[in-house]
Amino acid sequence: AEYVDRFNARDFDAIRDMLADEVRLELVNRTRMKGRGEVGKYFHNYSDIDDWHFVPGLVDRRPALLVRDPHDPSGAPAYFVLLQWAGDKLTNIQDFRHARYVIEGAEVVVPG
Numbered sequence: 773a774e775y776v777d778r779f780n781a782r783d784f785d786a787i788r789d790m791l792a793d794e795v796r797l798e799l800v801n802r803t804r805m806k807g808r809g810e811v812g813k814y815f816h817n818y819s820d821i822d823d824w825h826f827v828p829g830l831v832d833r834r835p836a837l838l839v840r841d842p843h844d845p846s847g848a849p850a851y852f853v854l855l856q857w858a859g860d861k862l863t864n865i866q867d868f869r870h871a872r873y874v875i876e877g878a879e880v881v882v883p884g
Contacts, residue, residue, distance in 0.1 A: 773828060775790065776828050779826050782818075787815060788808075790861065791861065791862050792808070792863045794808075795808055795864065796863070797810075797811045797866075798867070799814070799867045800866065800868050800869075811865070822842065823841060823842070824839050824840070825839070825841070826853075828883060829852070829880065829882050830879075831875075831878050831880055834854060835854075836852045836854050837853040837855065839853065849875060849882065850872055851871070851874070851875055852878070852880070853866065853868065853869075854868075
């Protein structure tokens with residue numbers, strides 16, 4: 773919940789503080805990054821665009837960040853991001869922004 777709140781507030785410095793030293797990121801169909809310094813740069817891309825709003829949800833029964841168009845908050849999620857944590861540190865990010873087709877075959881649960 774804190775990650776979602778910080779992301780939507782565009783508080784990327786707070787999110788960088790959540791990263792584990794060995795964090796890994798897969799921007800599906802684009803790139804892979806590893807390490808706190810390299811992955812920390814990924815958030816800059818989100819700061820430059822405004823076509824997203826994160827809400828917590830489930831994808832295939834796994835906790836996920838569902839990404840909606842902020843101009844259509846009741847619309848279906850366009851894509852999702854999966855996170856893995858070890859304690860209070862983020863260890864893995866799998867972002868499907870560039871592989872939106874994946875959501876079509878997924879079981880998505882949006883909280884009421």
